[in-house]
Amino acid sequence: MTLNRFMKLAIEYAAKTDNEVPVCAIIEKEGKILSIQTNKKENLSDITAHAEILAIKEASKKLNISILKDCNMYVTLEPCPMCAWAILNSGIKNVYFGAYDSQYGAMGSKINLINISKNKPDIYGGIMEEECRKLILDFFQKIRTKQ
Amino acid sequence: MTLNRFMKLAIEYAAKTDNEVPVCAIIEKEGKILSIQTNKKENLSDITAHAEILAIKEASKKLNISILKDCNMYVTLEPCPMCAWAILNSGIKNVYFGAYDSQYGAMGSKINLINISKNKPDIYGGIMEEECRKLILDFFQKIRTKQ
Numbered sequence: 001m002t003l004n005r006f007m008k009l010a011i012e013y014a015a016k017t018d019n020e021v022p023v024c025a026i027i028e029k030e031g032k033i034l035s036i037q038t039n040k041k042e043n044l045s046d047i048t049a050h051a052e053i054l055a056i057k058e059a060s061k062k063l064n065i066s067i068l069k070d071c072n073m074y075v076t077l078e079p080c081p082m083c084a085w086a087i088l089n090s091g092i093k094n095v096y097f098g099a100y101d102s103q104y105g106a107m108g109s110k111i112n113l114i115n116i117s118k119n120k121p122d123i124y125g126g127i128m129e130e131e132c133r134k135l136i137l138d139f140f141q142k143i144r145t146k147q
Numbered sequence: 148m149t150l151n152r153f154m155k156l157a158i159e160y161a162a163k164t165d166n167e168v169p170v171c172a173i174i175e176k177e178g179k180i181l182s183i184q185t186n187k188k189e190n191l192s193d194i195t196a197h198a199e200i201l202a203i204k205e206a207s208k209k210l211n212i213s214i215l216k217d218c219n220m221y222v223t224l225e226p227c228p229m230c231a232w233a234i235l236n237s238g239i240k241n242v243y244f245g246a247y248d249s250q251y252g253a254m255g256s257k258i259n260l261i262n263i264s265k266n267k268p269d270i271y272g273g274i275m276e277e278e279c280r281k282l283i284l285d286f287f288q289k290i291r292t293k294q
Contacts, residue, residue, distance in 0.1 A: 066192040085229035
């Protein structure tokens, strides 16, 4: 129940993004939300400004420590290699992601960076998968229609 | 000659870092330096604050565009998966790195993210390798001595 509550919230935030690939990441600790961030790559003209990176930075700032012990991440799309490595290095305990990314997913779909990581969080993919995949599909459909 | 000039400068900057794994990344375009950044992970309490990420962010800000066309990166250590993917996504043209990283290097040593990337920059490893490796070895030697 709790799990789906956070993922549902992430989907709501992702759906509100404009002109960005709709992805949202939430970091939670002991039931409290530390950060909710969406992809801001285009808005910030910064290729590192993925939802997961921004969420890790915000949570670290809030806790005033770089290692996010006992924290969980909920993210609507399987992380890319950049974000996956940041998550693994952050010490996050559990990662719940929605849609699988067969093209760039780095938590099992395209490659699996956990294999070479010192930290081994528990990773659960396919949480509310249909809704999460629909976000991405609808976004690219809209772009194709515009073109 | 130019190549070694930039790498030498990167080594100088990396050597000046304190309490951080000594890594420096320089981004250059048409002979002009856009960014010089060292690893600031500990100082900023931010696990994403690797030299390469900071250098990409600074260069993008300076050029006011996220894609670093016709730019080259010089970095003293082979990038980790997080940085390698950021570099690949940034559109950087040539990557020159110093020391190989058999543990986490993601441009050929441990894994090779170029294989799954759309962008395929030219990548040259082992530039001034001895000096670059010495930086890292000396740092960890110093830590062991302190302990």
